[in-house]
Amino acid sequence: MGGAVRYIVGVDLGGTSIVVGTMPEDGSALHAPQMRPTPVSEGPDAVVKRILQLIDRSTTAARDKLGDIEIAGVGVGSPGPLDTKAGVVIFTPNLGWRNMPLRDRISDGTGLPATLDNDANCATYGEWWRGAARGADLVVGLTIGTGIGGGIVHHGRIFHGASDVAAEIGHMTIDMTGRLCKCGNYGCLEAYASGPAIAARARENVQSGTPSALPEYVRGDLTQITAQVVYEAAADGDELALEVVKDTAKFLGAGIASLINILNPEVVVVAGGVTLAGDRLFTPLKAEVKRRAFRPAVDACRIVPGALTGTAGVYGAVAAFKAQMWDTV
Amino acid sequence: MGGAVRYIVGVDLGGTSIVVGTMPEDGSALHAPQMRPTPVSEGPDAVVKRILQLIDRSTTAARDKLGDIEIAGVGVGSPGPLDTKAGVVIFTPNLGWRNMPLRDRISDGTGLPATLDNDANCATYGEWWRGAARGADLVVGLTIGTGIGGGIVHHGRIFHGASDVAAEIGHMTIDMTGRLCKCGNYGCLEAYASGPAIAARARENVQSGTPSALPEYVRGDLTQITAQVVYEAAADGDELALEVVKDTAKFLGAGIASLINILNPEVVVVAGGVTLAGDRLFTPLKAEVKRRAFRPAVDACRIVPGALTGTAGVYGAVAAFKAQMWDTV
Numbered sequence: 001m002g003g004a005v006r007y008i009v010g011v012d013l014g015g016t017s018i019v020v021g022t023m024p025e026d027g028s029a030l031h032a033p034q035m036r037p038t039p040v041s042e043g044p045d046a047v048v049k050r051i052l053q054l055i056d057r058s059t060t061a062a063r064d065k066l067g068d069i070e071i072a073g074v075g076v077g078s079p080g081p082l083d084t085k086a087g088v089v090i091f092t093p094n095l096g097w098r099n100m101p102l103r104d105r106i107s108d109g110t111g112l113p114a115t116l117d118n119d120a121n122c123a124t125y126g127e128w129w130r131g132a133a134r135g136a137d138l139v140v141g142l143t144i145g146t147g148i149g150g151g152i153v154h155h156g157r158i159f160h161g162a163s164d165v166a167a168e169i170g171h172m173t174i175d176m177t178g179r180l181c182k183c184g185n186y187g188c189l190e191a192y193a194s195g196p197a198i199a200a201r202a203r204e205n206v207q208s209g210t211p212s213a214l215p216e217y218v219r220g221d222l223t224q225i226t227a228q229v230v231y232e233a234a235a236d237g238d239e240l241a242l243e244v245v246k247d248t249a250k251f252l253g254a255g256i257a258s259l260i261n262i263l264n265p266e267v268v269v270v271a272g273g274v275t276l277a278g279d280r281l282f283t284p285l286k287a288e289v290k291r292r293a294f295r296p297a298v299d300a301c302r303i304v305p306g307a308l309t310g311t312a313g314v315y316g317a318v319a320a321f322k323a324q325m326w327d328t329v
Numbered sequence: 330m331g332g333a334v335r336y337i338v339g340v341d342l343g344g345t346s347i348v349v350g351t352m353p354e355d356g357s358a359l360h361a362p363q364m365r366p367t368p369v370s371e372g373p374d375a376v377v378k379r380i381l382q383l384i385d386r387s388t389t390a391a392r393d394k395l396g397d398i399e400i401a402g403v404g405v406g407s408p409g410p411l412d413t414k415a416g417v418v419i420f421t422p423n424l425g426w427r428n429m430p431l432r433d434r435i436s437d438g439t440g441l442p443a444t445l446d447n448d449a450n451c452a453t454y455g456e457w458w459r460g461a462a463r464g465a466d467l468v469v470g471l472t473i474g475t476g477i478g479g480g481i482v483h484h485g486r487i488f489h490g491a492s493d494v495a496a497e498i499g500h501m502t503i504d505m506t507g508r509l510c511k512c513g514n515y516g517c518l519e520a521y522a523s524g525p526a527i528a529a530r531a532r533e534n535v536q537s538g539t540p541s542a543l544p545e546y547v548r549g550d551l552t553q554i555t556a557q558v559v560y561e562a563a564a565d566g567d568e569l570a571l572e573v574v575k576d577t578a579k580f581l582g583a584g585i586a587s588l589i590n591i592l593n594p595e596v597v598v599v600a601g602g603v604t605l606a607g608d609r610l611f612t613p614l615k616a617e618v619k620r621r622a623f624r625p626a627v628d629a630c631r632i633v634p635g636a637l638t639g640t641a642g643v644y645g646a647v648a649a650f651k652a653q654m655w656d657t658v
Binding site: 081090137138150152154159160161162163164165166167168169171172173174175176177183184185186187250251254255257258259261262263264265266291292293294296297299300301 | 410419466467479481483488489490491492493494495496497498500501502503504505506512513514515516579580583584586587588590591592593594595620621622623625626628629630
C-alpha cells in the first residue's frame, strides 16, 4: 500500500437509467460520469453488459485525464430487496430480476473487487459522505421519484436492519384507511407523495372540475401530467398546482414527523424531483413537521434538500464499497 | 476488582408507581423488589425521598438475604424527555418536573454512582437483556399503558437519537386526519391504542347504542370502563369488547408494520396491560402486520409479548447503568 490515491467506480443502477462514475477514495471529485438508459426489456445479461461498458468508458476517460490511476474496485447500488453479504439481488419488480448474483457478475466482468448495496441506502449514504448531511451521526434520507426510497445512516454506516430491508420509508402508513399503494398496503406515504401520486392527485382535481391551467401544459392530454408539470404550473402561479404542492408538503410532513419522533435524526435529506418545488414545498413541509413532532426532536433536526442531484447514488455506492471492503469511509 | 459479584440497584420511576430492585451484575435474579405509589402531588423532593427509601429497603433486604454484598451503583429509568449525559430530567408532564438533576440527587442521597435513562428505553432494554428479546441485534419495544412508550435497542445499546428523544413510537401517525392526541398531533398510534384510548373507544360504542354487557362490569357507570375491563369482557365473549380488541390489533398492526418497514427489526416486543388480551390481540395483530409490511421484513421479525411483566424497567435501568458506567452489558 503506497501513498498513491486509489480510485473507486460507483454504479447507480435504476429502473430507468444507469449512472456510473470514477472517483478518488476520498470522494473529492467525480470523474467521467456516464449515464445511459437501462435496457430492462432486453433482460439481465444486457443490463450487466451495459453496466460493464459504462464502467469501462468511465475508467478509460478517467485514465485519459489523470494518467495510470489504480482502480481499487466497483461499488454497485441496485434496487432491492437484496442480500448485501452475498451480493445478490433477491427480487426487483422494476427490473424483473430474481436471485441475480449482480456483485459477482460485475466483479467477474471487470476483474475487480465489487460490492452491492441498496440504491436508496446508497443515495442517503452519498449525501452523508459528500452531500447535504456531511458528518451527521444519524441521517434519514427520502428519495422521491417513481417511488419513495429511503435510507438511514448511523455512526457512519448504512443501517441495514435484520434482513437488509430497513428504511422502506415510502411504505410507512400515514393514513391506514387511505389510498391503496402498489405494495398492497393502504395509506403508504408513497401512495400520496411519489411523483406519480402527485401527478394523479393533480389529474383527479382537474377531472373533478377545479379550474386550472394544467391542461394547457399538456395540450389537453391529462395523462401527460407529471409531477414536474405540476411544479412548473405552481411556479407560474396556478392555484390548483399550488394546492397539490401544499398537500404534498402535508403528506411528507406527516411522514417525516413520524420519522423524527421514532428516530430523532440530526438531518432529514429530501431528494429527487420534488425538490424542484423549492421553498414552495419546504416551507409548508417544515411547518407541518413542527406542528406534528416533538419539540426537542424537531429542534435537533435539519430538513434539507439533497445536494448531489443525480449522483448521490454513485457517491453512496463508492462509500458502501469502502465500508464493506475496508471498514472505513 | 476481585472476583466477587457486584450488585446494582434498578429504579423504575413512573407517574403512578416506583419500582426498585437489587440484582447481581449479570441480571440472573431480582432481589427484594419494592413497589410504592409515586407521591406526585407532594412534589419532586418527596419523590426523591421515596426513591431513596425504596433503594435503602431493597438493598437492606438483599443484604439480609445475601450477606455483605457490594452495591456498585444505581440505574434510574424516568419519564422524559431527559438529558442522559447530564443526568437531568428536562421535562415530564406526568410528574410536572422541569430541569430536575435526578441522577445527582440519587447519587448524593445514596453515596453511590448513578445513571439516568428514559423509562420506555429501559423497559425495552430490560426485555433485550433478560426478557423476550434476549440476544437480538435489533429490537423495537412498545409499552402500552396510559400512553404508548417506545424503545429501540441496536447492537446491545439503547438507540438514543440525536437529542435523547428517539423511539417516541406512540406518536407515530397512523391516520393523519384522525383522532387528536394529547401531544397535539392528529392520528398518533397512542390516540388509538393506549389504555385510555381503548377504554374510550369501548365507551363511545356503548354510548352510541351497540349492545354489550360492558355496563354491567361497571355497575352502569361508563366512566369506570378501563382497558382491563374491556379485556375481561372480551374474555367472557362480549361482542362489542371483542370488536374493540380486534380494532386495537388493527391499529397496533398498522403502527408495527410501519416500524418493521422502517427498521427491519429482529424482534418487536409488545408489553403492558394490553398483553392481557393474549392471542385475542396477537393473532389479528400479526395478521394485520403481514397484510401491511414487506415480506422479507415480516419474515425476519418475531412479534412477542414482554416477558418481564412489571420489572422490565428495573432490569433495563440496571443494564443502562452497566452500559453507561462500564461500557458493557
